[in-house]
Amino acid sequence: MPGMAEKTYAQAINEAIREEMRRDPKVFLMGEDVGVFGGAFKVTVGILEEFGPERVRDTPISELGIVGLATGAALTGSRPVAELMYLDFACLAMDQIVNQAAKLRYMFGGKARVPLVVRAQQGSGRGNAAQHSQSLEAWFFHVPGLYVALPSTAADAKGMLKTAIRNDNPVMFIEHKLLYAVKGEVPDGDHLVPLGKGDVKRPGRDVTVVATSRMVHFALQAAEALAGEGMECEVVDPRWLVPLDTDLIVESVKKTHKCVVVHEAVERGGIGGEIAAQVMEKAFPYLDAPVKRVTAPNAPIPFNEKLEASMIPSAERIAAGVRAVL
């Protein structure tokens, strides 16, 4: 197809970063192993070679410093893209993310701008165990002043990252470690995904399945299987958690009258609860059944492969969730 090329999610992110760095000299990268090493997940390979060490900065292991310096740089005219190797390590930088970057504009009465992107990856399935596998998007979802991006495909990753870099607000750009190798068709050139715009990944009339990040792929697999049983699922991928495309979700529920929310994060306090509440508030008369959540149980992620796998909402578990509301 002209104007499109098959790329991995990692390659799409690489392309987005390069294009934005070429376009705007104020954009720069900083993070652990992002330069010489090309990134712990090989996402930033070649970027140091193209742009040089002033704009691609390998840092010490210093997450609070990484995000804090990036915040200060963003406040004063630069457009940093800071990387946290694992979103779990955001814990070390939370003051700068939550108390500083998210709040400076508001506390200063609107005079400050913090055009900061913090890229990180999350998710389980590689045996990295409890401290390297969490899905923590709900924490950032809960902080006014942050935008939160969870791309599920290569095309979305490219378009959302470009939008995030051009946006004048702090964006938590949350990738998934098991999506980096997943290929997809990616538009060439200046492909932008608008802020706050979700996407119907698969249309259907019988049930709305809201899914995020890697779970979109399992939801689509479940939808394939269920189609064979005569059930048509509409898979809705919000893409941005903040701003959340509630209208897209509600519009879908008004059509299907049933809603299942799937996320890899643990059930308690996950975004599924917020989405369920919004669907109830905005579409209650349309619902034939309570909103169902398919999530990880409230447990840390164990090392053992089977135990770990049991936590992740599989296509089978999602299908079971759909059958429960139909």
Place this chain on the structure above:
Amino acid sequence: MAKAMEAVKAAEPALTAAKAHEMYRLMVRVRLFEERARDLYMRNILRGALHLYIGMEGVAVGACAALREDDYITSTHRGHGHCIAKGGRTELMMAELMGKATGYCKGKGGSMHIADMDRGILGANGIVCGSLPIAAGAALSSKLLNQGRVAVSFFGDGGANIGPFHESLNFAAIWKLPVVFICENNLYAISTKFEQATAVPNVADRAAGYNIPGVVANGNDIVDVYAKTRAAVERARRGEGPTLVEAKTYRFEGHNMGDPQNYRSKDEVEKWRKIDPILRFEDYLRSRGLGSDDAFQKVQAETTQEIDRAVEFAQNSPEPALDEVMTDIYAN
């Protein structure tokens, strides 16, 4: 390293009369602003956080005297002195303390978050040491954008033991960032004595751990603070990297309003009041023919009127509209 140390052991700089008078006026402005804020707080006209800078004027004014207008500062919860010393406007500050729409932050920040981006005041900060990484980042930005600006980051003795201190100094050192870290050691965090909380006798000793110069200044001697900050700022502007300056000083008031101050003796406070930085600078000015009691009183009277006008402006200003809760969360 020794060469760097020599560079910051500056001899007494020649202060022009104009510069000296400006510095004196700023010290008085800080003092009278803070005394007025204290009074208004005790009369329940101000609310929330109020951490007074009284007694520490030598540090803020001495340090900021070494800066250009487009240089950056970051400040602390005890930030009124820094903001005034960097050119902050007292009427906009007072309006902010009263939570008014005309305040620096539209009444949405309060005392601990006053900022004036146009004057390079990148904010007071309510998190101890929270602004050191931000200052280092501003310095990084200046380097990347080739602006030649220097960032000065104020913090207290209480902030010398926490993570961001170490991470910021290390980053600034390895990347030779044009930032000067100024520790205002007033001997107490809230009630915790510096020597009980800190493994070294001087915060400046920690500079060696980051291979940068560490300098101790007499925080109550504004000329000493000015000289040492100036040397550090010039070093930074030459591209030679950061410096840690520790200004030994003392706050005459409690940590915040209502602090019972049961952790320090009245004798100790009196001892420090005798070396009030403003009185000391008056002696300096007198001895060099740069000031007289009449001249000092004139400045104080003028400044009192200025503060009166600031209070009047603030009291006559409107409150922000209720829907301001939901504005300025994001830039569009």
